[in-house]
Amino acid sequence: MKLPSGAEASVRVGLVAMGVITASPALALLDTYTLEWTYGITDPDAMTQALLQHRGMLQLLLGGALVWAAFFRPARxxxxxxxxxxxxxxxSLILPDPGLRAxxxxxxxxxxxxxxxxxxxxCVWQFTTSRARPVLGSHQEAA
Known part of the structure; x- marks a missing residue:
């Protein structure tokens, strides 16, 4: 079901904002100083740096998916x-540990x-509204 225009605009803005912020760790791919201001890591060993930069790439992909979903409803x-x-x-990995949480x-x-x-x-809204609509086959729609 299509959202009313105001609600659709809000969903799009929200998904784009979430996507851009989610993707921000990808800046570590361009400048390792990003690791200092995002994670507090000043002099990472090579493996830690590579893993955090890889995390940045994965966050870029996830953020991109959220931005894509803003404009392509089936991806939402x-x-x-x-x-x-x-x-x-x-x-769930960070919050239980008081040191990491701090x-x-x-x-x-x-x-x-x-x-x-x-x-x-x-997800709940889209799932419940899509289940509420009758699904018609192409032969029934033409009638």
Whole structure:
């Protein structure tokens, strides 16, 4: 079901904003100083740097999927599920450890939690509204 124009615009803006912010760790691919201001890592060994830069690439892909989903409705649920899974995994690895939790920026926690809630709501809304519509075959639509 198509959202009303105002709601559709809000969903698009929200998905684009989530996508761009989610993709921001990809800056570590261009400048390793990014690792310092995003993760507090000043002099990473080669493996840590490579792993964090790889994480940046994966975040770029996820952010790109969210931006794509803003303009291509069939991608919304898969992109949302991927983002929810990634963000839940990240938070469940970091938050239980007091030392790691202390190093995590409050913005990251709040942003990821907000994304999880909003993307889950989008999935539920899309799933329930698509199930409410009758599905007609092409032979019935022509009649």
């Amino acid at each position: 649920i898969p992109a949302a599920i991927g983002a929810i899974a990634g963000k839940v995994t990240f938070l 190093d995590l920026a409050t913005f990251s926690t709040v942003f990821d939690l907000a994304c999880i809630v909003l993307l889950a709501a989008l």
